[in-house]
Amino acid sequence: MKIMTGRKFPRGMGHDFSGVVEGIGSEVKRFKMGDEVLGVTPVKTSGSFAETLTTKGALAIAKPAALSHEDAATLPVAASTAWTALVQKARLKPGQSVFINGAYGAVGQAATQIAKALGASLTGRVAGDAADAARGIGVDAVLDYRQPIPPEQYGKFDVVFDTHGGLTVRKESRLSKPGGAILDINSSFAKIVRIFLSRSRKFVMGKQDEATMREVVALAAQGKLKISISRTVPLDRAIDLIRSLEGGERIAGKGFVAVSAQ
Ligand SMILES: NC(=O)c1ccc[n+]([C@@H]2O[C@H](COP(=O)([O-])OP(=O)(O)OC[C@H]3O[C@@H](n4cnc5c(N)ncnc54)[C@H](OP(=O)(O)O)[C@@H]3O)[C@@H](O)[C@H]2O)c1
Structure with a gap:
């Protein structure tokens, strides 16, 4: 991970953002x-928990007026990762x-709505208290992740997407139809090894390039994709939020760091 994120401290925190352009490099032509x-x-610098930030032109796209800054900021990492995968x-x-493990997390909510928009049928594994919310965003059949997966689900899915990372290699293979796609976004030694042994298995790194972000933003602007924000804090409480999440606080979807306009 340090190879990707860099090792230098102190460093900024936060990756996704939505905001207003306040300065432009000489080579950036797409924005004013x-x-x-x-x-x-x-990834190497991060730093979106801030009143101003610097990024590359290629890592930003125009925000449609139909989307609030709050909703827009939920999309780049989570929704682009779901799009890259599916x-x-x-x-x-x-x-x-499609079988989605962790269907009401941030990536899971995006994956559910993208799969639905593409005309797929969905089985999603969520906490029992998120069952109704998961149905509300399009999960056709909801399973409680605290219960074992019923064997009648085996062999049923064209795509198995483990967003949470808790499914074993064996469980994923059992759920998949022969030749179905098995997608992971959390690596484990066992899963990484299997990727080299099976063409059906893929480890997905979400792409936040212009083309991918445009696709998910277009869906969101049409009202077909929205990731819930269940906790909002001001910038000076961002670290408290991170600590609380690291300490096990469960939030459905995204936590949001609000930076007031100057
Ligand atoms: N490879 C990539 O490019 C990439 C990109 C983005 C994220 N990620 C990784 O993908 C993971 C998911 O990201 P996220 O933003 O969606 O996180 P998240 O919002 O925390 O979602 C995780 C979901 O998993 C659920 N869950 C907890 N225990 C479970 C279990 N035993 N079985 C099934 N589901 C369970 C959680 O439900 P409750 O909260 O209700 O318990 C939550 O809804 C993270 O580890 C993140 O680091 C990877």
Whole structure:
């Protein structure tokens, strides 16, 4: 991980952002001062928990007026990762069946709504208290992750997407149809090894490039994709929020760090 994120401290925190352009590098042609944009900061620098941030032009896109800054800021990492997995890696088609482990997390909510928009049927594993909310965003069949997966689910899915990372290699393979796609975004030694042994298995690194972010932002602007924000804190409480999440606080979807306009 340190290879990707860099080792230098102190360093900024926060990756996703939505805001207004206040300065432009000489090589950036797509934006002008005052444009509303969303995107990510570079992985090596991070730093979106801030009143102002610097990023590369290629890591930002225009924010549609139909989207609030709050909703826009939930999309770059979570929704782009779900899109990379389902569309670019699994090549999901209408009518296919998808199993999502962790269907009401941030990536899971995005994956559910993207799969639904593409015409797939969905089985999602969530905490029991999130069952109704998961149905509300399009999960057709809800399973409680505190219960074992019923064997009648085995062999049913064209795509198995473990957003949480808790499914074993064996469970994923059992759920998948022969030749179905198995997608992971959390690595474990066992899963990484299997990727080299099976063409069906893919480890997905979400892409936050212009093309991918445009796709998810277009869906969101059409009202087909929204990731819930269940905790909002001001900038000076961002560290408290991170500590609380690291300490096990459960939030459905995203926590949001609000930076007031100067
Ligand atoms: N490879 C990549 O590019 C990439 C990109 C983004 C994220 N990630 C990783 O992917 C993971 C998910 O990210 P996220 O933002 O969606 O996190 P998240 O919002 O915390 O979602 C995780 C979900 O998993 C659920 N869960 C907890 N225990 C479970 C279990 N035993 N079985 C099934 N589901 C369970 C949680 O439910 P409750 O909260 O209700 O318990 C929560 O809804 C994180 O580890 C993150 O680091 C990887």
